[in-house]
Amino acid sequence: MRLVFGLVLMLGLGLAGFAVYMAKSYIQGYQAQLAIERQQRAPNIETVDIYVATRPVKYGEPLDKTAVRLAAFPKATLPAGVFTKPEGLFPMGENTPRTVLRRMEINEPVLAVKVTAPGEDAGITSQLERGMRAFAIKVDVTSGVSGFLRPGDSVDIYWTGNVGAGNVRTAENSTGAVTKLIETGVKLIAVDQVTDTDMTEATIARTVTVSVRPQQVAALAQAQSSGRLSLSLVGSQDDTVAEAIEVDQKRLLGITIEAAKERVVAETCSIRTRRGAEVIVTPIPCTN
Structure with missing residues (x-):
């Protein structure tokens, strides 16, 4: 009986181990296929590191190194006037910041049209x-x-x-x-x-x-x-x-030149003076 019990136990352990192996192989194969499918579906987007704002910045505020950071941005939709290198954003050194001309929010790209030249303030000359x-x-x-x-x-x-x-x-x-x-x-x-x-x-x-x-x-x-x-x-x-x-x-009143001339003629005033049988007409300025 002990021999039969031992054989059954060994057979059960073998079947269990085989089942675990098969399940593990199936799961690994499924995960590999899923990873391949995800990789094929994921678009290949090329990115470029550009400077973005790390916090909200307002008009007239100096833009120094603490207010910007590099972040990946899709190259296909890259706006004009971005800064990709520190020497482009701070060509005169980090101690000479630019000044903000337009408000920027967190993670908004820093564009050349939104900041002044290094060392300039946001005065009227920067708008010309x-x-x-x-x-x-x-x-x-x-x-x-x-x-x-x-x-x-x-x-x-x-x-x-x-x-x-x-x-x-x-x-x-x-x-x-x-x-x-x-x-x-x-x-x-x-x-x-x-x-x-x-x-x-x-x-x-x-x-x-x-x-x-x-x-x-x-x-x-x-x-x-x-x-x-x-x-x-x-x-x-x-x-x-x-x-x-x-x-x-x-x-404005819809009066033509001819009508205006007729109106001037119509408004001509005069004085009639009778000298015997003769009547003398003397033009005078019209008054109210």
């Missing part, structure tokens, strides 16, 4: 492109679009003044009080003394600063000294070009 000049325009609650202007917006500029003196006429033969579009799509770089493009609160500004060419500076200076300038806000996605616009009182 090559060949452009800054010019200030006086505004109020009506001419300044009721405080909805922000740095970075684009505006059309209208001039209102009188061109009737000395029988002077414009290109559209308008006389008297005239409103004319003189500049289109002009970029605002500051509202009062604020150049932060991330400002959200409405401000009734007294002046706005625009970025224009030197020839436009002369035109705007002459227009501001000889009349009144008004701004019209252009939509952020609007890429249309405004046509030449000029409106005087006659066009």
Whole structure:
């Protein structure tokens, strides 16, 4: 009996060991096949290490080495103006930081358009492109679009003044009080003394600063000294070009030149003087 019991025990242990071996082999094979399938399904994305913000940074804040770190970014969707090396971000050394021009959040790529050159502050000169000049325009609650202007917006500029003196006429033969579009799509770089493009609160500004060419500076200076300038806000996605616009009182009221002449003739006043049988008509200025 003992011999039979021992044989049965050995046979049971052998079968159990074989079952464990088979189960282990099956599981290992399944895991290997699963790993191969996952590897085949995973896209092969090429990445590049670029500098990103390690914390939220605001306009005017210095960007030093503690505010950035390297992080992998997909090469296919790499934005323009990124920094990949420390000598690119801090060419004058880590002790000469850049200044933030646009707010950045955590893990947001640091772009060249969002920071100044090393050692520069976030002043008005950093907003000017090559060949452009800054010019200030006086505004109020009506001419300044009721405080909805922000740095970075684009505006059309209208001039209102009188061109009737000395029988002077414009290109559209308008006389008297005239409103004319003189500049289109002009970029605002500051509202009062604020150049932060991330400002959200409405401000009734007294002046706005625009970025224009030197020839436009002369035109705007002459227009501001000889009349009144008004701004019209252009939509952020609007890429249309405004046509030449000029409106005087006659066009505003729909009065043609011929009707205006007839009205002048009709309003001519005179005095009739009788000398015997003769009547003398003397023209005089019309008064109320």
